[in-house]
Amino acid sequence: MDVAILTVGDELLAGDTENTNATWLAQQLTKRGATVTRILTVPDVESVIADVVGRWSDAYDAVVVTGGLGGTHDDLTMDGVADGFGVSLVVDDEAREDILETVAAFREANPELAENYDLQIDADAQASIPDGARPLLNPTGLSPGCVMANVYVLPGIPDEMHAMFDLVADDFGGDVTSQTLRTPAPEGAVTSQLAQVRDQYDVAVGSYPTRGEEFNRIKVTSQDPGAVDAAVKWLREHVEIVEE
Structure with missing residues (x-):
């Protein structure tokens, strides 16, 4: 099983954040018998993400994308993946419900933070994934990932990425x-x-x-x-x- 890893983030290219996700994913995939044949880091640019995802989904058995999920202006990975497959983003009801439940639980557990800060969450934006994709609910955070054909989209925060990878780890294997x-x-x-x-x-x-x-x-x-x-x-x- 040939797998490519795509890490997304301006902060990675600038050296502001160490790219530990690529190393961790390569280790996990190799341990399962898959062969990692390409690792690339790209900026938070929708067209660049779309171009790589579109080409790599045809060239490799699987592509793992990490980073660029969330509700801020530079979180463009879902947009890029959707564009790479020629589809639109749609709100996934299951992901939206999970986000609302996570936010409600956080407010209840942290009443002072909820009171002192205006925690505005655009649940529809957070829960938008490429049309036809399977959502991956976030076990330890907010933003969901997804599986679109053979492309696996995971968060960039390491703890969240590790937990979400566990949900799909059995999809990866090989004879190496x-x-x-x-x-x-x-x-x-x-x-x-x-x-x-x-x-x-x-x-x-x-x-x-x-x-x-x-x-x-x-x-x-x-x-x-x-x-x-x-x-x-x-x-x-x-x-x-x-x-x-």
């Missing part, structure tokens, strides 16, 4: 398996061995220096678990490996 070894050998000292094991066993091999640690990582990946096992065995015989 991997094993990671540790070696004290410098990356340049094992180049020939990595090339040989890759060619001999038809596996993908990555070598990753680890900053601040004395060991480097060697990751072996394939859709064939037997090939991974054989490649790892060969590496143990030809490269100095440190056991966990």
